[in-house]
Amino acid sequence: MTPALEVPVKPQLPWTKLAWFGALLVVIYAPVLRALVAQWGSDEDMSHGFAVPLVSAYIIWQRREELAAMTPKTNWLGLLVVIWGGIQLIIGTLGVELFTARTSLIVVIIGMVWLLCGTKILKKVAFPLGLLFLMVPIPAVLYNQITFPLQGIASKFAEVSLDVLRVPVIREGNTLEVPNGHLSVVEACSGIRSLLTLTFLSLVYGYFFENRKWIRAALLLAIIPVAIVANGSRVTITGILYGINTDYAEGFFHEATGLFLFMADFAILLLLHRVLVKFAQYIENRKAVA
Amino acid sequence: MSFFRSRVFTALTLVLLLQGTAYYALALRKEATPAVGPLALFPRSFGNWTFFKEQPIEQEIIDVLKSDDTLQRA
Numbered sequence: 546m547t548p549a550l551e552v553p554v555k556p557q558l559p560w561t562k563l564a565w566f567g568a569l570l571v572v573i574y575a576p577v578l579r580a581l582v583a584q585w586g587s588d589e590d591m592s593h594g595f596a597v598p599l600v601s602a603y604i605i606w607q608r609r610e611e612l613a614a615m616t617p618k619t620n621w622l623g624l625l626v627v628i629w630g631g632i633q634l635i636i637g638t639l640g641v642e643l644f645t646a647r648t649s650l651i652v653v654i655i656g657m658v659w660l661l662c663g664t665k666i667l668k669k670v671a672f673p674l675g676l677l678f679l680m681v682p683i684p685a686v687l688y689n690q691i692t693f694p695l696q697g698i699a700s701k702f703a704e705v706s707l708d709v710l711r712v713p714v715i716r717e718g719n720t721l722e723v724p725n726g727h728l729s730v731v732e733a734c735s736g737i738r739s740l741l742t743l744t745f746l747s748l749v750y751g752y753f754f755e756n757r758k759w760i761r762a763a764l765l766l767a768i769i770p771v772a773i774v775a776n777g778s779r780v781t782i783t784g785i786l787y788g789i790n791t792d793y794a795e796g797f798f799h800e801a802t803g804l805f806l807f808m809a810d811f812a813i814l815l816l817l818h819r820v821l822v823k824f825a826q827y828i829e830n831r832k833a834v835a
Numbered sequence: 836m837s838f839f840r841s842r843v844f845t846a847l848t849l850v851l852l853l854q855g856t857a858y859y860a861l862a863l864r865k866e867a868t869p870a871v872g873p874l875a876l877f878p879r880s881f882g883n884w885t886f887f888k889e890q891p892i893e894q895e896i897i898d899v900l901k902s903d904d905t906l907q908r909a
Contacts, residue, residue, distance in 0.1 A: 562838060573855035576862055619843050624850065631854035638861045660847060
């Protein structure tokens with residue numbers, strides 16, 4: 546008799562459960578999702594929304610073997626979170642509060658993972674699940690609270706920069722009087738767009754390319770001054786271009802400046818990462834010597 | 836397939852179905868629009884105010900307003 550060969554069974558993700566509950570969620574949240582996707586397509590502040598669920602799914606997919614090897618443990622507290630998510634959806638629908646209704650989907654997903662898989666697995670997927678919150682546009686109340694001061698900062702930054710560059714300028718609130726007319730620093734010029742997109746990029750970049758939590762946090766925090774300075778610079782450049790030819794302050798040139806400065810923001814993020822890594826290595830070496 | 840006979844499956848499926856039913860019942864309900872009568876039915880006196888005269892609105896203003904009903908009384 547030859548002994549039977551034992552082939553190790555490769556652990557698999559619970560596809561049937563995922564398909565069943567995934568389908569239920571899609572059916573329940575179809576109107577919410579449709580409106581959300583439509584906003585990603587139409588709202589330039591939220592164009593990164595398309596990438597968020599894809600990146601989140603990719604991170605989970607990357608960890609599939611690790612996750613499949615873990616033993617799921619039912620945790621009934623997760624059901625309370627699912628119920629809370631449902632209540633949030635109802636409240637959001639009754640009050641026509643889109644943010645509440647939309648984030649309820651993520652709350653329900655978190656509850657479902659906790660209920661079906663347990664705390665350990667939930668912790669493993671906490672980052673990609675948390676990342677999903679970035680696909681939901683921030684509430685209008687908060688949006689206005691952020692954009693208004695940002696508009697003011699951009700206007701003041703441009704006023705000082707233009708003055709330093711010897712371009713005559715008078716600022717009245719968020720309006721800049723420059724040689725050929727006046728420039729209004731409107732909501733779209735507040736820098737909120739690059740701030741939101743860079744927050745997402747910084748989190749994803751930190752996740753894939755850095756293990757040290759403090760460097761990840763520093764990269765995330767650095768986004769705020771980087772976005773503010775870049776946006777102020779954009780308004781300044783627009784002011785200079787407007788002085789040369791009024792057509793340069795809008796259309797292709799304005800869009801191109803925005804794109805260029807966004808790439809510059811990202812380059813600064815990469816550079817900052819390099820500097821922080823060098824600094825971390827220096828500290829580690831000093832500790833090793835001591 | 837024992838999972839589909841488990842308490843977790845039943846509980847979660849029920850909760851989600853209930854949630855979905857409640858949501859669709861709310862989302863698809865008809866908007867309650869209060870019935871609005873013509874402005875001409877506005878009372879001719881209330882409180883200390885009493886109707887004095889009807890003042891016609893100029894066509895130019897009506898064109899700008901584009902309202903479906905107008906009323907101007909002194």
